[in-house]
Amino acid sequence: MQVVHTFAEARDTTGVDLALVPTMGYLHEGHLSLIEKAKAETSVVCVSIFVNPTQFDVAADLSSYPRDLERDLALCEAAGVDTVLVPSAEEVYPEPLDPIDPGPAAEGMEGAHRPGHFEGVATVVHRFLTALDPHHAYFGRKDAQQVAVIRTMAAEHGLDVEIVPGSTVREQDGLALSSRNVRLGLDRARAVGISESLFAAADAAEAGERSAAGLQALVELELQVRGLQPEYVTLADAVWMKPVGEVHREAVLATAVPVGGVRLIDNIVLAPAGPGVVVDRGVRLDRPSILYR
Ligand code: AMP
Numbered sequence: 001m002q003v004v005h006t007f008a009e010a011r012d013t014t015g016v017d018l019a020l021v022p023t024m025g026y027l028h029e030g031h032l033s034l035i036e037k038a039k040a041e042t043s044v045v046c047v048s049i050f051v052n053p054t055q056f057d058v059a060a061d062l063s064s065y066p067r068d069l070e071r072d073l074a075l076c077e078a079a080g081v082d083t084v085l086v087p088s089a090e091e092v093y094p095e096p097l098d099p100i101d102p103g104p105a106a107e108g109m110e111g112a113h114r115p116g117h118f119e120g121v122a123t124v125v126h127r128f129l130t131a132l133d134p135h136h137a138y139f140g141r142k143d144a145q146q147v148a149v150i151r152t153m154a155a156e157h158g159l160d161v162e163i164v165p166g167s168t169v170r171e172q173d174g175l176a177l178s179s180r181n182v183r184l185g186l187d188r189a190r191a192v193g194i195s196e197s198l199f200a201a202a203d204a205a206e207a208g209e210r211s212a213a214g215l216q217a218l219v220e221l222e223l224q225v226r227g228l229q230p231e232y233v234t235l236a237d238a239v240w241m242k243p244v245g246e247v248h249r250e251a252v253l254a255t256a257v258p259v260g261g262v263r264l265i266d267n268i269v270l271a272p273a274g275p276g277v278v279v280d281r282g283v284r285l286d287r288p289s290i291l292y293r
Contacts, residue, residue: 001077003084007131010046010085017042020134022125025049026066026179027075028291030169033283034138035079037166042136046083047076048128050092055120061263066179075290085132092127100126103156105148105241109254110265113231121146122153129159137161141282142168142176144252144267148241168267168282170195171289176266176282182291187260193226194257198268201253202279205270210246210277215253223257231256231263238269247277 004010012018019042021034031047038045049072056062069086076084099119102111106118129137139147151163169177174195175188184191200222201215209215212235219233236243238250247270254267269280 001073001081001084003073003086005086005088006091007085007087007128010048010083011132012044012046016044017136018132018134019045019136019138020128020132021045021047021138022128023047023049024051024065024179025072026068026182026291027072028169028177028179028289029285030140030142030166030177032075032079033169034140034166035076035081037164038136038138039080041164044082045080046085046132046134047081048085048087050085050087050124052092052120052124053089054093054123055117057114057117064183066182092124097123097127099123100153100157102149103152105145105152105239108145108236108241108243109232109234110145110256111149113256118146118149122149125150126153126157126159129154129161134161136164138164138166140168141165141269141280142178142266144238144254144269145236145241148239152240167280170282170284172285172287174199174284176264177285177289177291178264179291180262180264181289183262184259187262190227191259191262191264193223193228194255194259194264194266197222197226197228198253198255198266199281202268202270202281205247205253205277205279208276210248210272212243212245215247219253219255223255228257228259231258235270247272 019038100122102118102122216233233255250271252267256265
């Protein structure tokens, strides 16, 4: 495995099928599942580790974001990664670098609650994709709106890259893995209420409930009885991330919930199937996450 600090060193010049897995580090099984998928589908896998300052709308969230490069490099090595790219801020943001418009998929949900967040995401991902020129780039469905923003951004800019989504990976009790989970402390017990509330709606959808009003109200109620207050609960179409009235094509039921001092997001994916609805709840680990090792 090579560890490099510039795009030039990470770029592949031999014409092989290069996959990029962009991360902000403090790796967990969500990241590792993307790496595994990339390894199975492509020939050279590059993982980038860069805590991108421009996508943080709250300074304290950036300064307290967990970091441990040594740990991440050991995990990448064990996962069979070919190249780890750890660029400096100067390498990522040479002057002048115009911000990239994140487009209409960025307007609601996270975009509405985190001003500037998706402009930061679109700008940094555009920079990585143009500087590295990978054939494939892997992103987790846990950040469903991010996948939509990047897909539409890549299409809008004519980038020759396939954006590949990976399933949401969850802890044994259902909590979606996030590097931020290590900051939960005693609030960890309450945080599982987020996935429990979404899964209650998944059960209802599988039993025939297709309306946004019904599904959203159910999640809100389930969160409330667990003492959790969401910033939003929204049923949106999976491509443009616009609110929809019912599940008539693939949709996400997404929420953002502050738990103690940590803001967590989660979603489930719903798709019509004949008269009913099928729900993708992601995959659960069968043992405790490496986050706590
Ligand atoms: P991050 O380091 O949080 O910026 O995440 C890097 C990539 O891993 C993004 O594409 C995320 O969507 C993805 N990711 C983060 N958490 C999970 C998870 N629990 N399951 C699947 N993918 C995830």
